[in-house]
Structures are given as C-alpha cells and as structure tokens.
Amino acid sequence: xxxxxxxxxxxxxxxxxxxxxxxxxxxxxxxxxxxxxxxxxxxxxxxxxxxxxxxxxxxxxxxxxxxxxxxxxxxxxxxxxxxxxxxxxxxxxxxxxxxxxxxxxxxxxxxxxxxxxxxxxxxxxxxxxxxxxxxxxxxxxxxxxxxxxxxxxxxxxxxxxxxxxxxxxxxxxxxxxxxxxxxxxxxxxxxxxxxxxxxxxxxxxxxxxxxxxxxxxxxxxxxxxxxxxxxxxxxxxxxxxxxxxxxxxxxxxxxxxxxxxxxxxxxxxxxxxxxxxxxxxxxxxxxxxxxxxxxxxxxxxxxxxxxxxxxxxxxxxxxxxxxxxxxxxxxxxxxxxxxxxxxxxxxxxxxxxxxxxxxxxxxxxxxxxxxxxxxxxxxxxxxxxxxxxxxxxxxxxxxxxxxxxxxxxxxxxxxxxxxxxxxxxxxxxxxxxxxxxxxxxxxxxxxxx
Numbered sequence: 001x002x003x004x005x006x007x008x009x010x011x012x013x014x015x016x017x018x019x020x021x022x023x024x025x026x027x028x029x030x031x032x033x034x035x036x037x038x039x040x041x042x043x044x045x046x047x048x049x050x051x052x053x054x055x056x057x058x059x060x061x062x063x064x065x066x067x068x069x070x071x072x073x074x075x076x077x078x079x080x081x082x083x084x085x086x087x088x089x090x091x092x093x094x095x096x097x098x099x100x101x102x103x104x105x106x107x108x109x110x111x112x113x114x115x116x117x118x119x120x121x122x123x124x125x126x127x128x129x130x131x132x133x134x135x136x137x138x139x140x141x142x143x144x145x146x147x148x149x150x151x152x153x154x155x156x157x158x159x160x161x162x163x164x165x166x167x168x169x170x171x172x173x174x175x176x177x178x179x180x181x182x183x184x185x186x187x188x189x190x191x192x193x194x195x196x197x198x199x200x201x202x203x204x205x206x207x208x209x210x211x212x213x214x215x216x217x218x219x220x221x222x223x224x225x226x227x228x229x230x231x232x233x234x235x236x237x238x239x240x241x242x243x244x245x246x247x248x249x250x251x252x253x254x255x256x257x258x259x260x261x262x263x264x265x266x267x268x269x270x271x272x273x274x275x276x277x278x279x280x281x282x283x284x285x286x287x288x289x290x291x292x293x294x295x296x297x298x299x300x301x302x303x304x305x306x307x308x309x310x311x312x313x314x315x316x317x318x319x320x321x322x323x324x325x326x327x328x329x330x331x332x333x334x335x336x337x338x339x340x341x342x343x344x345x346x347x348x349x350x351x352x353x354x355x356x357x358x359x360x361x362x363x364x365x366x367x368x369x370x371x372x373x374x375x376x377x378x379x380x381x382x383x384x385x386x387x388x389x390x391x392x393x394x395x396x397x398x399x400x401x402x403x404x405x406x407x408x409x410x411x412x413x414x415x416x417x418x419x420x421x422x423x424x425x426x427x428x429x430x431x432x433x434x435x436x437x438x439x440x441x442x443x444x445x446x447x448x449x
Contacts, residue, residue, distance in 0.1 A: 014169065014172055014173060014176050017168060017169070017172040018165065018168070018169055018172070021164060021165055021168040021169075022161060022165060025157075025160065025161040025164050025165070026157075026161065029153075029157035029160060029161060030157075032153075032157075033150075033153040033154070033157060036149070036153055037146070037149065037150060037153065040146065040149050041146050041149075044142045044145060044146060045097070045142075047142075048095075048097075048106045048137060048139060048142050049095045049106070049108070051106075051137060052095050052106050052107070052108035052135060052136075052137050053093065053095065053108050055072075055073070055108065055135045055137070056073075056093065056108040056109070056110055056133070056134075056135050059073040059133065059135050060110065060113075060133060063075070063112065063113075063133055064113065072135055072136055072137070073133070073134065073135040073136075074133075074134060075112045075131050075132065075133050075134075076112075076131055076132050076134075077134055077136070079098075079100045079101070079105075079136075080107060080109060080132060080134050081096050081098050081107060083096065084096050084107055084109040084132065084134065085109065085132045087109065088109045088110050088111050088112070088130060088131070088132030088133070088134070089111070089130040089131075089132065090130070091111045091130065092110070092111075093108070093109070093110040093111075094108070094109060094110075095107060095108045095109075097139055100136060103138060103139075103140050104138075104139035104140050104142075104143040105136050105137065105138065105139050106136065106137040106138075106139040106142075107134055107135070107136050108134065108135050108136075108137075109132045109133065109134035109135075110132070110133055110134075111130055111131070111132070111133065112130070112131040112132060112133035175213060178200065178213045178217070179213060179216075181198060181217075182198050182213070182216060182217050182220055185197065185198045185220060185224075186220060189220075189224050189227070192291065194224060194227065194228040194231065195228070196224065197221050197224060197225075198217040198218075198220055198221055199221070200213070200214050200217040200218065200221075202214035202217075203217060203218040203221070231289070235286055235289045238282055238285065238286045238289075239282075239283065239286035241282065242279050242280075242282035242283040242286060243283070245275070245279045245282075246279055249272065249275055249276050249279060252272055252275075253269075253272045253273075253276065256268045256269045256272050257269070278394070281394040281395075281398060282394075284398055284401075285394065285397065285398060285401065288398070288401035288402070288404075288405065289401075293405050295330045295333070295405060295406055296330050296331075296332070297328055297329065297330060298328070298329075298330075298331060299326060299327070299328050299429050300326070300327055300328075300329065300331050300334075301324060301325075301326055302324060302325045302326070302327050302357050302360065302362065302426065303319075303321040303324040303325075303357045305331060305334060305335070305338075306319055306321075306338060306355050306357050306362055307319050308335070309335050309338040309339050309342065309355075310342065310355055312335070312339065313339060313342050313343065315342060315343075315346050315353065316351065316352075316353070317342055317345075317346075317353045317354070317355055318352060318353070318354045318355070319354075319355045319356075319357070320354060320355070320356045320357070321356075321357045322356060322357065322358040322359075323357070323358050323359050324357060325357070325359045325360045325426075325428055326428070326429045327360055327426040327427065327428055327429055328427060328429040329406050329408070329426050329427065330405070330406050333402045333405060333406050334406065334408075334424075334426070336398070336399070336402050337399045337402050337403055337408070337410070337424060338355070338362060338364065338424070340395040340396065340398055340399040341364040341396075341399055341422045341424070342355065342364055343395060344395050344396055344399075344422075345364055345365075345366035345368075345420065345422075346366075348368060348420075349366025349367065349368030349369075349419060349420055350366060350367050350368035350369075350419070351366070351367065352366075352367060353365070353366045353367075354366075359428070360425060360426045360427070360428040361423055361424065361425045361426075362423070362424045362426070363421055363422065363423045363424075364421070364422045364424075365415055365419060365420070365421045365422075366415075366419050366420055366421075367415070367418060367419040368419055368420060369419075369420075370414050370415065370418065370419055370420045371412050371413075371414065371420045375396070375412055376412055376413065376414070379400060379412070380396035380397045380399075380400060380412075381397070396412075399422075403424060406426070406427075407427055408424055408425060408426045408427065409424070409425040410422065410423070410424050410425075411423045411425075
C-alpha cells in the first residue's frame with residue numbers, strides 16, 4: 001500500500017516556530033517602542049513646556065512694566081491656537097504644540113494683565129473681554145529628536161527580530177532535524193527494516209539532559225527492538241514447524257501411495273497433498289519474512305509469460321493482451337504471483353476469470369462477490385479467509401511478498417461492475433537506442449543487442 005503523498009507545502013514545526021517567534025518579537029518590540037516613545041516624548045514635551053512657561057513669566061513681567069515685548073512674544077499674536085486663546089480669556093495659563101509657518105512650534109499663553117485695561121485698549125478681545133499674552137518657541141529640534149528616536153527604535157527592533165529569528169530558527173532546526181530522523185526511522189521500520197534505529201546520543205549518555213525528543217527516540221528504539229525479537233521468534237517458529245513437518249509428511253506421502261485404490265486412499269492422498277502444500281507455503285513465507293531471497297533478473301515479454309501461467313494452471317481463464325510490454329524481472333516469481341492470483345480467483349470468485357496484459361500491468365479479474373473489506377483496507381492476512389471458504393489463506397500473502405521481492409506493486413481492488421480485481425505493475429524494461437541515433441544517450445542495452 002502506498003503512503004499518502006505530502007502536500008507541496010505543509011505547516012511544519014519550523015515554520016510554526018518561526019511565525020511564533022516573529023509575532024512575539026514584533027509584539028515585544030512594539031510594546032517596548034511605545035513605552036520608550038511615550039517616556040522620551042513626554043520628557044521632551046515637559047522640558048519644552050517648562051521653558052515656554054518660564055519665558056511667558058518673563059514676558060508677563062515685561063508687559064506689566066510697560067516694556068517692549070521681544071519678537072517671539074505678543075498680545076493675541078497671529079497663529080495663536082484658538083484653545084489657548086480661550087484658555088487665556090478664562091484667566092488660565094497653558095501650552096500647546098502646533099505648526100506655525102511650516103515649523104513645529106511650542107506655544108505658551110496666559111491672560112494679558114497690564115496697562116491696557118479699558119475695553120477700547122483691547123482690540124481683538126474675546127467675548128469675555130480678556131486678551132491673551134503668548135510666547136512661541138521653535139520646537140523643530142525637539143520634534144526631530146523624537147523622530148530620530150522613533151527611527152532608532154524601529155531599526156533596533158528589526159535587528160533584534162532578525163537576530164532572534166536566526167537564533168530561534170537554529171535552535172528549532174536542531175530539534176526538527178532530530179524529529180525528522182525519528183520519523184524516517186519509524187517509516188523504515190514500518191516498511192520492514194527492523195534493524196533501523198535512531199540511536200540518539202542523549203539516550204545512551206545518562207549525564208546528558210533528556211528532552212522530549214530523546215524520550216520519543218528511545219521509546220521508538222525500544223519498540224523496534226521488542227518488535228524485532230517477537231517477529232524473529234515467530235519466523236523461527238514458522239520455519240522450524242515447516243521443516244519438522246517435512247520429514248513425517250514425506251513418509252506419510254510414501255505410505256499413502258501404498259494404500260489400495262479406493263475412496264479412502266484418495267481422501268488420504270488429497271489431505272497429504274494439502275499438508276505438503278501448506279508446509280511448502282510456510283517455508284516460502286519464512287524465507288520472505290527473513291528477506292534473504294535473491295532475484296534472478298532477465299528480460300521477458302509479459303504477454304507470453306501470462307499465457308504460460310494460465311496454461312500451467314489448467315483453469316478456464318481468458319487471456320487478453322491489450323498492449324504487450326517487455327519487463328525485466330524474475331520469471332519464476334512472477335509466475336508464482338500470477339498463479340496464486342488466478343487460483344484465488346477461481347477458488348473464491350466466480351467465472352469468467354480474465355487475465356489482462358496492458359503494458360507493464362497485469363490484472364486478474366473475476367466476477368464473484370469481490371474481496372472482503374479487511375483485505376481492501378489492510379491487505380491479505382495469514383490464515384484468514386472468508387467464512388465458509390476453503391484453503392489456508394496464504395496464497396495472496398505469498399503473492400504480496402513475492403511482488404515486493406521483485407520490486408512490483410500489487411494492488412487489490414473491487415471491479416468496475418462487481419467482482420474482484422488484482423493489478424500487478426512490473427518495472428518496465430526500457431531499450432535505449434545506440435549512440436548517434438538521435439534519441440538521446442544510450443545507458444544500457446538488452447540481450448542480443
């Protein structure tokens with residue numbers, strides 16, 4: 001069964017950690033930037049306000065003494081903000097930062113108490129009859145200081161975020177690399193490589209701190225070792241049982257041949273043949289489980305090979321060659337796989353049984369009740385057959401094992417209009433043209449070429 005393909009982009013732990021670090025750094029930088037900006041700007045404004053109010057006091061003394069006012073001061077000067085004018089009319093003092101003649105300006109204003117007190121001497125007085133004495137200070141340098149501070153905060157925040165992201169990505173990548181290694185080992189174990197181990201150094205050195213990844217890696221290694229011991233024990237048991245049964249079965253088969261002809265002797269011979277077949281299947285499964293099989297590769301035409309298998313089966317099976325193909329494979333193992341599929345179709349399915357060759361794909365189709373649900377979901381299981389069916393349930397298991405040995409893909413599915421269908425996809429043999437033929441470089445050649 002194929003593993004599900006991963007999408008082109010997945011939200012990996014590295015990306016999640018990177019996004020989390022960036023968001024947290026941005027939030028922290030924004031918070032600190034706002035606090036620093038508010039503190040420094042408030043201090044700058046307070047200093048400018050105190051300076052403006054101090055000058056307003058000096059100008060008020062000059063105004064009350066009838067002295068001429070400096071050029072930065074005046075009574076109801078043009079450009080004075082209306083809120084400050086209203087505040088001075090109520091007899092209060094205040095400051096305000098505004099734009100005056102295109103430059104930032106700090107204003108300070110208060111009531112004008114001096115020689116001109118009659119209504120005729122109060123041109124431009126408000127409804128309350130009060131006038132505003134105001135001074136203005138150039139606020140450009142203070143505003144530039146605050147702007148420079150904001151730029152510094154922004155630049156330092158970007159640098160801090162970048163440095164933190166690099167350090168965080170390095171730390172997270174080390175963790176994810178170990179996680180990827182653990183996942184890779186787990187996939188190798190599920191594919192049958194029971195010798196695969198993570199071997200995390202942290203699990204072997206008790207003096208090193210144990211993190212969660214090391215705990216998972218150690219648990220996976222322990223599970224793989226335990227599973228390997230159990231499977232090896234089962235494989236040895238299966239092989240030993242099959243080998244031990246061979247000797248008494250050989251004697252029993254010879255003794256059955258000496259029985260007089262009749263129905264009882266036929267039944268005995270039939271059961272002996274069934275037991276010998278089961279023993280041979282068990283031996284074959286034990287060899288497949290041990291993964292010690294060697295492959296005898298050769299180039300074969302797939303159509304004639306399928307026809308030969310059907311003839312050897314002695315069954316009423318139709319062979320259809322839609323498109324023949326040349327495959328490089330082990331002929332004996334392919335015949336074993338196809339023979340088991342054809343036998344299973346006749347034993348558990350219903351006619352007609354059709355073997356179709358379409359390129360490197362051979363399908364065996366019957367028109368019976370179809371494969372059981374457990375087989376379609378998780379593949380064939382040893383010694384398990386549908387209720388009421390005959391046989392020991394090892395044929396499809398052997399077919400799957402032999403297909404894996406030759407690098408073929410065996411898929412069990414339901415037929416388009418009912419029944420069961422098994423599809424065997426073999427590695428197709430590609431003939432390369434000779435150099436200079438215009439079809440690309442030659443990297444190999446078939447027999448006889």
